[in-house]
Amino acid sequence: MAAGAVGMSGSGGEDGSVLDVFVRKRFSATAGSPAATQETRFALDVRFALPAGVTILFGSSGAGKTTTLGAIAGLVAPDEGRIRLNDRVLYDSKAGIDVDVSRRSVGYVFQELALFPHLSVERNIGYGLRRLAKPERQRRTGEILESFRIGALRRRLAAELSGGERQRVALARALVTRPALLLLDEPLAALDAPIKGRLIDDLRAWNRARAIPILYVTHSREEVLALGERVLVLEAGRLLADGLPQEVLGAPRSETVAQLAGFENIFDAQVVALHEDSGTMTCRLVPPEPAAGRGVDLEAPLARLDSGAAVRVGIRAGDILLATEEPRGLSARNVLRGAVAGIEERDCQVLARVDCGITFSVLLTPGARRALGLVPGLPVWLIVKTHSCHLLRPAER
Amino acid sequence: MNWEALALTLRLSLFTAAALLVLGLPLAYWIAFSQRRWKFVLQAATSLPLVMPPTVLGFYLLVAFGSSSPLGRLWTAWTGHTLAFTFAGLVVGSILYSLPFAVQPLVNSFLAIDPKLIDASRVLGASRLATFFRVILPLSASGAATAVALSFAHTFGEFGVVLMVGGDIPGVTRTVSIGVFDLVEAGNYAAANTTSLVLLGVSFAILVMVYGWNRGAWPRAPWA
Amino acid sequence: MRSSQVLPENGPPRRARRALLSAAVLLLAWSAGGRSRAGYWGAGTAPLQAFFPTPGAGAARQATAKGAPAGELTISAAADLQFALRAVAEGFERKSGARVRLVLGSSGNLTEQIEHGAPYDLFFSADVEHPERLEREGLIVADSLFVYAEGHLVVFVPKGSPLDFGKQGLAALAEASVRKIAIANPRFAPYGRAAVEALEHAGLYPKLEPRLVLGEDVSQTTQFVVSGNAQAALTAESLMFAPGAQDRGRYWVVPPADYRPLAQAAAIVARSGKQPLARAFLAYLEAPAGQAVLARYGFARPEARR
Numbered sequence: 001m002a003a004g005a006v007g008m009s010g011s012g013g014e015d016g017s018v019l020d021v022f023v024r025k026r027f028s029a030t031a032g033s034p035a036a037t038q039e040t041r042f043a044l045d046v047r048f049a050l051p052a053g054v055t056i057l058f059g060s061s062g063a064g065k066t067t068t069l070g071a072i073a074g075l076v077a078p079d080e081g082r083i084r085l086n087d088r089v090l091y092d093s094k095a096g097i098d099v100d101v102s103r104r105s106v107g108y109v110f111q112e113l114a115l116f117p118h119l120s121v122e123r124n125i126g127y128g129l130r131r132l133a134k135p136e137r138q139r140r141t142g143e144i145l146e147s148f149r150i151g152a153l154r155r156r157l158a159a160e161l162s163g164g165e166r167q168r169v170a171l172a173r174a175l176v177t178r179p180a181l182l183l184l185d186e187p188l189a190a191l192d193a194p195i196k197g198r199l200i201d202d203l204r205a206w207n208r209a210r211a212i213p214i215l216y217v218t219h220s221r222e223e224v225l226a227l228g229e230r231v232l233v234l235e236a237g238r239l240l241a242d243g244l245p246q247e248v249l250g251a252p253r254s255e256t257v258a259q260l261a262g263f264e265n266i267f268d269a270q271v272v273a274l275h276e277d278s279g280t281m282t283c284r285l286v287p288p289e290p291a292a293g294r295g296v297d298l299e300a301p302l303a304r305l306d307s308g309a310a311v312r313v314g315i316r317a318g319d320i321l322l323a324t325e326e327p328r329g330l331s332a333r334n335v336l337r338g339a340v341a342g343i344e345e346r347d348c349q350v351l352a353r354v355d356c357g358i359t360f361s362v363l364l365t366p367g368a369r370r371a372l373g374l375v376p377g378l379p380v381w382l383i384v385k386t387h388s389c390h391l392l393r394p395a396e397r
Numbered sequence: 398m399n400w401e402a403l404a405l406t407l408r409l410s411l412f413t414a415a416a417l418l419v420l421g422l423p424l425a426y427w428i429a430f431s432q433r434r435w436k437f438v439l440q441a442a443t444s445l446p447l448v449m450p451p452t453v454l455g456f457y458l459l460v461a462f463g464s465s466s467p468l469g470r471l472w473t474a475w476t477g478h479t480l481a482f483t484f485a486g487l488v489v490g491s492i493l494y495s496l497p498f499a500v501q502p503l504v505n506s507f508l509a510i511d512p513k514l515i516d517a518s519r520v521l522g523a524s525r526l527a528t529f530f531r532v533i534l535p536l537s538a539s540g541a542a543t544a545v546a547l548s549f550a551h552t553f554g555e556f557g558v559v560l561m562v563g564g565d566i567p568g569v570t571r572t573v574s575i576g577v578f579d580l581v582e583a584g585n586y587a588a589a590n591t592t593s594l595v596l597l598g599v600s601f602a603i604l605v606m607v608y609g610w611n612r613g614a615w616p617r618a619p620w621a
Numbered sequence: 622m623r624s625s626q627v628l629p630e631n632g633p634p635r636r637a638r639r640a641l642l643s644a645a646v647l648l649l650a651w652s653a654g655g656r657s658r659a660g661y662w663g664a665g666t667a668p669l670q671a672f673f674p675t676p677g678a679g680a681a682r683q684a685t686a687k688g689a690p691a692g693e694l695t696i697s698a699a700a701d702l703q704f705a706l707r708a709v710a711e712g713f714e715r716k717s718g719a720r721v722r723l724v725l726g727s728s729g730n731l732t733e734q735i736e737h738g739a740p741y742d743l744f745f746s747a748d749v750e751h752p753e754r755l756e757r758e759g760l761i762v763a764d765s766l767f768v769y770a771e772g773h774l775v776v777f778v779p780k781g782s783p784l785d786f787g788k789q790g791l792a793a794l795a796e797a798s799v800r801k802i803a804i805a806n807p808r809f810a811p812y813g814r815a816a817v818e819a820l821e822h823a824g825l826y827p828k829l830e831p832r833l834v835l836g837e838d839v840s841q842t843t844q845f846v847v848s849g850n851a852q853a854a855l856t857a858e859s860l861m862f863a864p865g866a867q868d869r870g871r872y873w874v875v876p877p878a879d880y881r882p883l884a885q886a887a888a889i890v891a892r893s894g895k896q897p898l899a900r901a902f903l904a905y906l907e908a909p910a911g912q913a914v915l916a917r918y919g920f921a922r923p924e925a926r927r
Contacts, residue, residue: 102520564801565835
């Protein structure tokens with residue numbers, strides 16, 4: 001899969017897409033603007049198409065997510081590219097088209113929300129309706145205040161709102177202008193899960209009638225899985241993957257995506273034997289430092305590789321079983337003997353580090369930890385299913 | 398106490414402060430938000446009166462107002478008299494002289510505005526001009542007040558420029574500071590002292606106001 | 622470009638701090654400007670020098686604060702002496718081997734400086750009143766005060782001016798084309814007082830008063846015409862002999878009978894440590910060589926010694 005061409009099937013619009021984006025922008029250290037310094041290390045180069053409905057743009061911070069949104073909204077000038085929304089070309093470097101920000105009909109909810117601190121909730125929401133006659137403006141403002149359940153707040157200033165209320169106001173302010181596209185930049189990052197869920201439900205309900213594309217930016221794996229919509233994975237300015245969250249994050253084919261998706265165990269390995277009859281191959285995991293251990297052999301799903309090939313193997317900490325006695329009669333091909341090297345408590349999870357010649361991270365519940373009486377030094381067995389061993393394309397250096 | 402001079406000085410300060418607010422807003426906007434690489438040159442030029450002796454400014458103004466400069470000839474042809482020795486001439490001089498005192502606070506308060514608010518306004522369909530009046534200006538109220546107060550105070554105590562281009566005409570160009578100068582020159586120390594005290598008092602009161610404002614000593618809008 | 626990840630937070634405390642800081646910087650700069658404004662004292666002739674370049678004047682002004690070493694004489698002089706006294710000083714330097722520094726200003730201003738202990742050896746005023754004031758205060762050497770010259774009032778007009786003083790006398794100033802007439806401030810400048818007297822003598826004062834603009838001293842008064850802002854100036858004849866002045870305009874000598882004589886007095890400053898050298902300078906000035914130089918710059922020989 002070539003980076004930068006993800007999701008671009010044919011020319012824009014023929015597949016029913018509503019928004020086509022192609023943006024290239026290089027950041028140089030000498031750009032003069034102090035804001036550019038953090039993003040100087042990469043060039044943004046993305047190409048994708050969106051249908052109506054929610055699409056997630058997922059990536060770590062600094063990956064270029066906000067810059068991508070800025071280019072679509074017209075706040076950031078690309079070096080080259082083309083952006084089409086419905087039948088309007090918003091930007092085309094070749095044709096010299098660059099529609100002004102104020103005329104792009106794009107709704108944008110900023111990460112910082114950017115509510116106007118000197119205006120009441122009502123006037124914040126009415127801000128984008130300046131061109132309408134006053135009665136119409138009031139009608140639409142009232143309507144959206146109702147549907148977002150913030151009518152009681154209409155006279156308050158932004159400083160007098162809770163986090164969830166501010167989020168609602170920001171969303172309402174963007175939607176009341178009836179945009180043809182909605183850009184959401186980590187709009188829910190600061191919210192509790194229940195509030196988040198209700199807000200997303202509100203948004204989905206609102207969009208059922210409108211059917212506009214919504215590009216939802218996040219760096220949170222949990223949010224991606226919770227939303228469950230198509231996800232574009234952006235890293236260092238390039239799109240690395242495109243698909244449903246389960247496909248992209250559950251079985252990542254690139255190490256970067258694996259890291260983003262939360263693969264705690266990623267190892268260098270070498271193919272030592274192919275077993276075509278059983279559909280597996282043996283990979284020898286190489287310790288990070290040669291002196292650290294003897295290495296561990298794992299059965300992984302068969303791939304088109306030659307014996308001796310170098311691969312990377314990723315295993316989720318939550319996909320590994322832990323036993324205090326040697327297990328028998330299992331379908332799992334990999335049973336590794338080791339000892340607990342360390343235990344870390346995180347919120348309501350326990351992360352055990354187990355040394356089997358190579359150190360694995362294993363995730364379990366506090367209850368399981370108590371039942372097994374895990375303490376450092378305890379001999380244990382790790383059980384890893386063949387299909388929990390994901391072969392990864394190494395990260396581009 | 399020379400009330401005529403005091404009234405004249407107040408009038409001059411008021412005119413200058415008002416004109417500087419009108420001129421300073423677009424200038425400060427450009428300095429704060431322009432992406433031009435050479436904008437620092439304009440920034441430096443705006444700050445020149447901070448370090449330049451007022452006599453130098455006054456001297457060049459006198460030359461510019463005079464019949465040997467095209468500008469002066471144009472003005473004279475248009476109005477029938479030179480800008481020197483007139484109230485309008487003093488206003489022009491004071492505007493240049495107090496320019497940094499209006500522009501700097503404005504630039505600072507513009508730069509203190511979260512740029513996302515400006516982006517938000519633009520995305521919501523507002524033009525740059527509408528954004529200026531609906532977001533930037535209301536959020537810069539404190540900076541604008543500082544700009545007005547400082548340019549008023551600076552003009553109130555102005556001396557060198559007025560001395561150079563004013564011609565010391567009672568009721569037209571004899572400001573309080575010139576009056577003090579005349580009194581000292583004439584050896585009338587008692588009168589000079591009285592007038593100086595008034596000048597000192599007014600200037601101090603304005604600065605107390607500005608500093609108090611910047612420290613939040615007086616109630617104001619929660620966002621300012 | 623602006624990127625959300627990069628922008629610092631601009632909370633109210635930060636903004637307040639920034640505003641306060643900027644105000645402080647401005648005020649600092651303002652006080653610096655104030656200092657340079659104070660530096661104007663004694664610098665009243667600077668603009669004129671831009672037109673009539675006289676190298677060395679600035680250096681002379683700076684050196685005064687330090688106090689003159691042996692063989693050096695510091696002379697404070699009224700602005701109308703700018704060129705005449707420099708010429709006299711050059712002759713004196715050649716003859717005596719001593720060095721002379723000139724500090725120029727208005728008579729009132731210099732008097733004040735002497736009252737506050739300025740390190741001058743000699744004081745040349747443009748009038749008699751200021752040295753007499755110092756004499757009463759005991760700040761000048763008793764019996765050293767004498768009238769060294771008499772100044773003359775002239776009308777100075779730009780080169781192309783159509784005014785014909787030869788025919789009309791001062792009445793030519795009543796022409797409509799003369800919109801502004803510069804005079805030195807009569808409240809403290811001797812030539813300003815003389816100008817008012819001359820206008821009153823000609824019966825022109827009530828009519829021309831609205832056209833008057835006041836210069837701090839004769840130098841600035843002259844300069845209002847040179848820069849093209851005033852159409853005529855009543856000023857000191859001595860300034861008409863400045864290098865380049867002839868190219869800038871022409872002048873007409875106001876009849877001396879029309880105003881009280883502009884007697885100019887000099888004296889030795891009491892706290893001067895170089896009284897013998899100062900006396901030598903005065904002697905040189907009174908001798909024919911010195912008087913000839915003064916005459917060349919339009920200073921009539923004083924009719925009577927005091």
